[in-house]
Amino acid sequence: MKQLSLRLRSILLAIGLLALFAPFTVIILDDAYTKSLTQAKMSELRLMNLGLLSAFELDGDLPYMPEILYEEQLNLPGSGYLGLIVFRDEVIWQSASALEYTFTAPDIDVAVGNELFIDKHTPKFANTSDFFVYAFTAEFASSRDFEPVRFYIFNDKTLFEQERNTFLTTTWRWIFTLCFALLVFIVVGISLVLSPVRKLIEEISLTSSGKKPELDERYPIEFNSLKHSINDLLHTEAEQRTRYKNSLGDLAHSLKTPLAVAAGHNELPIEVTDSLSQIDRIIQRQLKRASAGKTGWQNAISVEPVLHKLADAMDKVYQEKALTIEFDIDKQARFKGDETDLMELCGNILDNACKAANSTISVSANTDNNWLIIRFDDDGPGIPEDKKAILLERGKRLDTYTEGHGIGMALVADLVSIYEGRMKIEDSVLGGASVTVSFPQESEAR
Structure with a gap:
């Protein structure tokens, strides 16, 4: 399983924390705002109720209320505020704002001199929305004795919920904006914090490729x-x-x-x-x-000059055969190792190809998926299928090639193994043998 980078882990952690922070913050703010708004509503309804109490008079058993009240909301139908007075379990008065409603005495019992504010599980009237209820009971002298008169103020919750929803919408919008800004700052902060790590990795890579002898940059004390x-x-x-x-x-x-x-x-x-x-x-x-072998801390060498130098040497050695050596070499091909080892390895393979070839040899080199691939093809008699494995055994020699081939190919196999590479012997498109050696390009993979 692929490991996540420190930067990605930090960003994911920040996103997770913000994903928890945002809803909890909104919940806390919503609760605080709702309680504050509810407390303000209770104070408002209490004042209205006191207004009813101060305006009410009881003459014997006859109640009296002025036609126009000081509280304007109770005078206007559709204002959302409803006033109600109950005497002897009957509704004896309702405000002008409640003309469209027909009330019966609410089943809300409040002791004389006490108040009651209900903000949950509130009653509904004529299939309307919920109402806040404030109730207060006072005693007035009647024809019989002092009797309780109950005063009620009902307030439609619609406006309250609209204000609360507006607050929630605004809060969510700003919380999301704040979280996004925080995430940007966190990403920038993580990049700044990890910049010395990236700098260290780059310098190690330069040192590994042989471009620097040691680490000499300044880093945090850690x-x-x-x-x-x-x-x-x-x-x-x-x-x-x-x-x-x-x-x-x-x-x-x-x-x-x-x-x-x-x-x-x-x-x-x-x-x-x-x-x-x-x-x-x-x-x-x-x-x-x-x-032989790589140190792991040296510069990669270009393959093209080495192969051309070897080809020039083979032209002189096998001058009487008048061989044609064709090249298809990527100029960016690099060998991560010792130049002497590369010459020894390629020289043995090319020498064997020259011994076997009739007229043409093809040499190619390229990089594919972080592997250096060098291939040698000749138009000689080729190698039988059952003899290809023998060719790689130490000291073995085939009659197809001249004396000395066995030790050379065994050395090639040793060098390929030392550099953690691969070697294949196949049939060539030219009609002879094809030898391919591949080496991992650790500097690129890193």
Whole structure:
């Protein structure tokens, strides 16, 4: 499963947090606004109720209310405010704003001197919307005694809900705008925070490709330890490789003289001389194999000049065959390794192709899906299907090619393996053999 980048993880985390922040913020603001609006509505209806209370008079058993009230909303039909007075469980008065309604005494019991405000589960009248209800009970002297008179103010919730919905719409719009702005700031902030990481990765890539000897840019203090560790690793790797090659060179020089002295003795049997020559070839090959390979911190080399140089050398070696070597090489093709190893590898394959070819050899090189692909085709007799695997075995030689081919191809196979590459031997479109070697382009893949 592909791992997400730190930048993408941070952005996804920010989006998740904002997705939780937005609705919770709106819910909290809506609750606070609704409570505040409801409290204001209660205060408004209380004042209206007090207005009714102050205007009401009871003369014996006859109620009196002025035709025009101080509260204008109770005088206007359709205002959404309704006034009601109940005496002895009968409606004895309703405001002019309630002319279109027919009321019965509400089943809302409030003790004398107490008030009641209802904002939930409120009653409906004539299939209208819900109403706020404010009720207050006071005592007035009647013909009998002091009797309770109940005063009610009903207020249609429609306007209240419109105000609340307007607030919610505005709040959501601004919350979304704020979240988007925050997300932009977070993305910019993450980019600024991660810029040293990208800079470090780029410098490591340059160092890996051989374009810089070490990390020398300035970074935040958190990266100093990593920077010093990488530089120490580079220096240690370079020193170890130098010591390794020097030790191999010293070993080769130490073995060369004793072998030359032993092989130059005139009285040695021919079998001993051949064995000493074989030992010399094996030592040379194993030393070359041990010193081959990539360091991982070097510049990629261009393939085209190496192949042309090898072709020029083969033209001189096989001058009497008058071979034609055709090229199809991508100028951007690069080999991530040692130039000597590339020449050794391609030289052995091209030499074998020249030995087998009748007149034409084709050499191509290109990059495909982060792989360097080098192919050699000849128009020689080709290689039988059952012999292709044998050709890659150490020391094996086919009669199709001249002496020495077996060790050369085994060295090629070793080098391909060292560079984590692949090699294929197929039939060529020219009629002979086709040898293809492929190498991963780690610098591009990185």
